Structure formats: C-alpha cells, structure tokens
Amino acid sequence: MNSLVRRTHQLHQLWRTYCSAPASAASRTAGRPSYEEFIGQHQQQAQRSIVVQVSSEKSYAELYNYCSRFGSILGAHHYCVRQDEALHYVLLEYATAGEAAAAIDAGVTNGDLSGVPVRSPFLWFRAAAAAGARRGPKLASQPAPTALLSIDGNRPAEQEHLLIVLRGARDIEEQVQLLHQHSRLNELGVRLRFLAALQVQQAISGMFPAAQALPFGSSVNGFGKMGCDLDLILRFDNDTGGGGGGHQEPSRLVYHTKENLSNGRSQTQRHMECFGDMLHLFLPGVCHVRRILQARVPIIKYHHEHLDLEIDLSMSNLTGYYMSELLYMFGELDVRVRPLTFSIRRWAQACGLTNPSPGRWISNFSLTCLVMFFLQQLRQPILPTISALAKAAEPSDMRITEDGINCSFGRDLERLGFRSRNQSSLSELLLQFFEFYSQFDFHNRAISLNEGRALAKPDHSAMYIVNPLEQLLNVSKNVSLEECERLRIEVRNAAWVLESEVESASLSPEAGEGHGSHNERLEMSWGLLNLFKQPEKAVIRPNMFFKPRMVEVSDLFEQKEAS
Numbered sequence: 001m002n003s004l005v006r007r008t009h010q011l012h013q014l015w016r017t018y019c020s021a022p023a024s025a026a027s028r029t030a031g032r033p034s035y036e037e038f039i040g041q042h043q044q045q046a047q048r049s050i051v052v053q054v055s056s057e058k059s060y061a062e063l064y065n066y067c068s069r070f071g072s073i074l075g076a077h078h079y080c081v082r083q084d085e086a087l088h089y090v091l092l093e094y095a096t097a098g099e100a101a102a103a104i105d106a107g108v109t110n111g112d113l114s115g116v117p118v119r120s121p122f123l124w125f126r127a128a129a130a131a132g133a134r135r136g137p138k139l140a141s142q143p144a145p146t147a148l149l150s151i152d153g154n155r156p157a158e159q160e161h162l163l164i165v166l167r168g169a170r171d172i173e174e175q176v177q178l179l180h181q182h183s184r185l186n187e188l189g190v191r192l193r194f195l196a197a198l199q200v201q202q203a204i205s206g207m208f209p210a211a212q213a214l215p216f217g218s219s220v221n222g223f224g225k226m227g228c229d230l231d232l233i234l235r236f237d238n239d240t241g242g243g244g245g246g247h248q249e250p251s252r253l254v255y256h257t258k259e260n261l262s263n264g265r266s267q268t269q270r271h272m273e274c275f276g277d278m279l280h281l282f283l284p285g286v287c288h289v290r291r292i293l294q295a296r297v298p299i300i301k302y303h304h305e306h307l308d309l310e311i312d313l314s315m316s317n318l319t320g321y322y323m324s325e326l327l328y329m330f331g332e333l334d335v336r337v338r339p340l341t342f343s344i345r346r347w348a349q350a351c352g353l354t355n356p357s358p359g360r361w362i363s364n365f366s367l368t369c370l371v372m373f374f375l376q377q378l379r380q381p382i383l384p385t386i387s388a389l390a391k392a393a394e395p396s397d398m399r400i401t402e403d404g405i406n407c408s409f410g411r412d413l414e415r416l417g418f419r420s421r422n423q424s425s426l427s428e429l430l431l432q433f434f435e436f437y438s439q440f441d442f443h444n445r446a447i448s449l450n451e452g453r454a455l456a457k458p459d460h461s462a463m464y465i466v467n468p469l470e471q472l473l474n475v476s477k478n479v480s481l482e483e484c485e486r487l488r489i490e491v492r493n494a495a496w497v498l499e500s501e502v503e504s505a506s507l508s509p510e511a512g513e514g515h516g517s518h519n520e521r522l523e524m525s526w527g528l529l530n531l532f533k534q535p536e537k538a539v540i541r542p543n544m545f546f547k548p549r550m551v552e553v554s555d556l557f558e559q560k561e562a563s
C-alpha cells in the first residue's frame with residue numbers, strides 16, 4: 001500500500017509539471033491531426049504491426065532478435081489478456097508495412113495441431129526446440145536494443161490506485177483532470193483496435209481490394225476509456241461519401257457484378273449474415289459471434305480473444321462514423337471538453353444512470369450529447385453549433401452518404417477560427433452542468449446540437465435529442481419517462497453535493513485547504529469522490545422519492561459502464 005501511495009505521489013508530481021503551463025485551446029489544436037489524419041495514421045501503423053503471443057514478457061529479447069530478420073523494429077508493447085491465467089502478447093511495430101508482411105508471410109501453420117490455416121497479423125512464438133531450430137547464436141542471450149514501451153500496457157487503472165490518485169489531488173479541478181488522465185483509452189488500446197479493424201479488412205481483400213474497416217465511436221473520438229468496445233463499419237469500397245477521384249477519366253472497362261437485391265436492407269442483412277459466418281469460422285481470435293440483424297442498424301457482435309475486446313461490426317452506419325468525427329473535433333476544440341465529459345460519464349455510471357446493456361436508460365452517447373449541448377448554450381459558448389460548422393464547409397468537406405445524408409461540415413479547426421472567451425474552471429463547469437439539467441424542461445423541449453438551443457419537442461418521447469446528422473431521428477428515443485425523471489433527480493443531487501464540496505474547499509483562503517491537509521485528504525473521500533458516492537445526506541432533501549443506494553466509493557469503480 002505504501003509503495004502504491006509513493007508511486008501515486010510521483011505520478012502527481014509529473015502531472016503537476018505537465019499541467020503547470022496550461023495550454024490555451026488554440027495552441028492545443030494547432031498542429032494536431034484532423035480526424036481523417038488520425039484515422040489514416042493509425043491504419044498505416046496497424047499495417048506495420050504484428051501481434052505475437054509469447055510465454056511472458058521475458059521472451060521479448062528472443063522475439064526481438066528473431067523478428068529483426070524481417071525488418072527494423074520501431075517499437076514494442078507488451079500486454080496481457082486475463083482468462084484463467086494471464087496470456088502474454090507483444091505488439092511489434094516495423095518501419096514499413098512490407099516488413100510486417102514479410103514477418104507474417106514467414107509464419108507457418110502448426111503441423112501438430114489442426115486449425116484453419118488463415119494468414120493474419122496474430123501469431124505465436126514457439127520454443128526454438130519445437131521449431132527444430134539449428135544451433136546458432138543464442139537469441140535470448142542478446143538483449144533487445146530497445147526496451148518494451150509498455151508492460152501489461154492494456155490494463156485499466158486499478159480501482160484502488162485511482163481512488164488514491166483522486167484523494168491525493170490538490171483540488172476538484174485536478175481530480176477532474178486526473179480522472180481523465182488515468183481512465184482514458186491509451187495509445188496501445190488504440191493500436192489494438194486498429195489491428196482488429198485491419199484483420200477484418202484483410203480477410204475480405206481478395207474479393208474487395210478496396211474494402212475499408214473503419215473504427216468509429218469512443219475508440220477514436222477521444223471519449224473512450226480503457227476497455228471500451230470497438231465500433232467498426234465495414235465498407236466494400238473506400239468511398240466514404242467524399243466523391244474523391246472524380247476528376248479522373250472514367251474507365252471504359254467495367255466490372256461484371258452480381259445484381260443488387262431490390263431491398264437494400266435485406267441485402268445488408270444477408271451480407272452480414274454471411275460475414276458473421278466467415279468471422280466465426282475463419283478468423284483467428286474471433287469468438288462469441290452474435291448477429292443482431294433486426295436492429296435499426298444491423299450489427300454483428302463478437303469478442304476478440306487475442307485483443308480482449310468486444311467488437312460491434314456494422315455495414316450501414318456511415319453517419320455514426322461522421323458523428324464520431326464531430327465529437328472528435330469538439331474534443332479538440334477545447335481542452336476542458338474531454339475531462340469534463342469523463343467526470344460526467346463516471347458520475348452517471350456510479351449512480352446507475354448508465355448501464356452496460358442497452359435498454360430504457362440513457363446511453364453514454366446521449367449523455368455525451370447532453371454535455372456538448374450544455375457547452376454550446378453557455379452565455380460564452382465553449383463549443384460552436386453544428387450549423388455553424390456546416391456553414392463553414394468548403395468543397396473539400398463535402399460528404400454525402402449513399403442514403404443521401406449530408407455530413408458536410410468545416411473540418412479544419414484552424415480555419416474555423418472559433419475561440420471561446422469562456423474562462424470557467426472545470427469544477428465550475430461541472431456544477432453549471434448539473435444546475436443546467438436540474439432546470440431543463442425535458443417535458444416540452446428537445447435538445448438541438450445543430451442550433452445550440454432547445455426546440456419544441458416534436459413528439460412525446462421522454463427525452464428528445466435531435467440526431468445532429470439525421471435530424472428526423474431522436475438519439476435518446478429509448479429513454480423511458482422513469483429514467484428521464486431519475487436523471488433529473490440525480491443531477492439535482494449532484495448539484496447539491498458538488499456545491500457543498502466547492503464551499504468546503506473555499507473555507508480556507510488557501511485553495512484546496514478546506515478539505516484538510518494533504519495527508520488528511522489522502523485518508524478521506526472528498527470532491528469528485530463524494531459526487532460519485534451519492535452520500536446518504538442527499539436522500540433526505542425534500543422531494544426526493546428514490547430509494548437510497550449505499551454505494552461505497554471502493555465499489556464504484558467495479559460497476560461497468562454502458563456501451
């Protein structure tokens with residue numbers, strides 16, 4: 001425990017150094033990749049990478065020395081997948097895609113065991129004796145020239161560790177930052193998700209050489225936490241609605257093709273059924289394949305056992321992909337957006353407003369929309385409206401999906417020139433968020449991120465959030481009246497709790513001393529932790545008719561978040 005406290009303290013020092021020169025929103029966006037650049041860079045990185053199962057991280061030197069024969073290795077990460085025992089993997093990144101392909105091509109199927117001999121970036125490293133290696137230089141005895149960049153690098157922060165980190169923060173502001181820092185999806189998590197996409201893409205590349213499997217949702221929009229699911233859209237061609245390459249002279253040679261079915265939806269369902277079988281029967285690592293083909297957006301769900309990842313694959317949800325781009329841009333526009341959203345999502349998880357399975361409760365995506373809307377409608381807005389982004393679209397930003405949905409909006413953050421003059425701190429914004437939704441008239445008003453203001457509600461749904469890209473749809477149509485009412489109660493509670501936390505922090509003229517000395521704070525729950533805890537005192541206020549749930553702080557982190 002003491003070493004954990006010491007390590008936490010060191011992390012704090014590092015974090016404070018990192019935070020000591022707060023970047024303005026403008027300087028943060030300068031030089032950052034656009035969404036398409038981010039996606040493209042990670043797709044290329046996946047092409048240069050392989051994943052090799054090893055007996056432990058100690059095999060790294062031997063693996064490095066063996067795999068260097070195929071090309072130069074830029075970096076390596078170790079991670080574990082925990083089943084009955086930990087299974088160890090190393091992700092190796094080569095300098096070029098050709099080198100990674102050479103390593104994959106050098107792979108063989110295990111002659112002793114039966115198995116479908118499919119080529120994929122997922123391999124295992126067998127012992128030299130089993131491979132019948134001739135005597136040569138002992139690979140293991142030569143240290144790898146570069147160390148592993150991460151060890152067990154795909155593991156979510158320990159709950160106990162997170163608790164200590166948050167207790168040891170200087171103030172609520174820092175707690176919000178630390179929660180984000182310690183729970184967001186890390187670089188290795190993103191790499192593994194792009195490898196899962198590449199595996200699907202490569203599996204069908206014979207028939208569809210231009211196929212694209214594109215990650216979207218929280219894996220790439222900057223709002224994902226460690227362990228989040230991967231949303232994937234599979235396209236047969238690389239046309240994402242931008243109409244690129246339109247200036248070339250059309251070829252006179254035309255492919256013969258199969259006829260499309262007259263009903264596009266049934267065709268997608270048939271194709272997906274077939275892909276479901278292919279994934280299930282042929283792709284290494286893929287297991288627990290489930291087909292959910294009657295949903296508005298038909299999906300195939302599966303688990304990847306070498307990546308420890310749940311995946312939702314769709315083929316007809318390009319607006320979801322562009323919605324992720326909008327959220328990515330919102331996150332890039334101001335440094336406060338993501339930390340604030342992480343705290344609100346954690347709060348909603350802690351008080352049971354969100355749930356891992358879909359149902360009549362609010363989803364993380366709808367909740368994120370509530371946060372974005374709140375930031376748009378402030379007197380000094382922190383985010384622009386989506387209409388403003390649409391107005392700023394240039395010809396290169398035009399994106400029309402095959403269903404004719406217009407997903408065109410200005411994509412160059414620098415050119416947008418949006419600068420917020422809002423100076424509120426994260427704790428002030430958090431409190432304002434809870435106060436805003438305590439007052440919001442969910443009964444009569446709909447939330448429009450396009451307009452950045454509330455509109456008259458077009459139907460009787462309990463909660464109405466206009467889908468920004470398909471404006472006839474309601475993102476939160478699934479939310480029941482009871483759940484909407486519960487949200488209102490919980491935001492009111494949260495506002496009340498947070499207000500007293502902020503007050504007690506300001507008791508002493510020295511900021512942060514209101515919750516006691518640093519050592520005292522390490523022993524107690526304060527600030528954000530009390531918000532997550534939903535203390536008993538909140539339930540004795542007037543008009544409260546919900547059953548108190550005695551959630552202990554240490555339990556909080558064990559609840560799974562809604563997908």
Ligand code: CTP
Pocket residue numbers: 216217218219221223224225228229231319320321322323324363364365467474475562563
């Ligand atoms: N999406 C959408 N309209 C909806 C639901 C989802 O456009 N009604 C898009 C959003 O871009 C969303 C993505 O589909 O980010 C994936 O949805 P989902 O997995 O439900 O949400 P995530 O944002 O990925 O959050 P989580 O971490 O809970 O998976």
Ligand code: MG
Pocket residue numbers: 217218219229230231563
């Ligand atoms: Mg998701």
